[in-house]
Amino acid sequence: MLLNRLLIKAIVGPELARWKAAGHWPALWWRDDDARQPTPALDRLLTLSNRFDAPLTLAAVPDGDIAALAKTCRQVRGVELAIHGFRHENRAPSGKPAGEVNDHDEVADVVLELGVALDVFRRAGVVATLFVPPWNNVHPTLKKALALHGLGLSGYGERRSLDAPARVDVHLDLMRWKPRPRFRGAARFLLRARRLLAERRRAGLWDEPLGLLTHHLDHDADSWRFLEAFLSTVTPIRRLDRPRFLNAS
Numbered sequence: 001m002l003l004n005r006l007l008i009k010a011i012v013g014p015e016l017a018r019w020k021a022a023g024h025w026p027a028l029w030w031r032d033d034d035a036r037q038p039t040p041a042l043d044r045l046l047t048l049s050n051r052f053d054a055p056l057t058l059a060a061v062p063d064g065d066i067a068a069l070a071k072t073c074r075q076v077r078g079v080e081l082a083i084h085g086f087r088h089e090n091r092a093p094s095g096k097p098a099g100e101v102n103d104h105d106e107v108a109d110v111v112l113e114l115g116v117a118l119d120v121f122r123r124a125g126v127v128a129t130l131f132v133p134p135w136n137n138v139h140p141t142l143k144k145a146l147a148l149h150g151l152g153l154s155g156y157g158e159r160r161s162l163d164a165p166a167r168v169d170v171h172l173d174l175m176r177w178k179p180r181p182r183f184r185g186a187a188r189f190l191l192r193a194r195r196l197l198a199e200r201r202r203a204g205l206w207d208e209p210l211g212l213l214t215h216h217l218d219h220d221a222d223s224w225r226f227l228e229a230f231l232s233t234v235t236p237i238r239r240l241d242r243p244r245f246l247n248a249s
Helices: 003-012 013-022 041-052 065-071 108-125 140-149 185-203 221-233
Strands: 029-036 056-060 079-083 209-216
Touching: 003 013, 003 185, 003 221, 029 041, 041 065, 041 221, 056 065, 065 079, 065 108, 065 140, 079 108, 108 140, 108 221, 185 209, 209 221
Parallel strands: 029 056, 029 209, 056 079
Antiparallel strands: none
């Protein structure tokens, strides 16, 4: 882990120093995807969240054991549950990017699906305010349905659009996915982080969120080691200020 810390300080450290000299700190936040039920991997993730006082948004699939997840998450301060799709099933036509909502879906049907998902979370004692589409596929029909339910949206991107106040993305994926899930690599991850931080600083976007994305069920040993080093070196991680991102209209 020492090597990872040295790399973090060498690659990202100077940029963070520029932020500090300007009297600011990045709006770092953390999202983890694909939870369905408590597992040893989830316990490990929550232990890191608790150890480094790093608030965590856990995106959970409604067809899982949400009640058990909620009970487990309540044991750690700063953990919230977000809705991660409906069943995490790829319904995209052949040749199209993976996603649950496609061009053949009606807004009314997606609104009903969202209602069912919200009810699952409510029965588990969770008032969900954020929706995370599987594969980060933000279909226009999904966006319309989310607006009707007053739900915020979180995908994957580079910078938040002023036209999408209810959207807050993640930007730094710990994993690579092809041909198999594995750690992205410290240098690749950190160079992207440095670029995005520098872009925000130069534009004066001091409060523009910068999101860390993890997938606890897919982490290999290198992923866990780097995540621990990152959380211990680049702090604090913030809790999302939900009212900033929800569009009351």
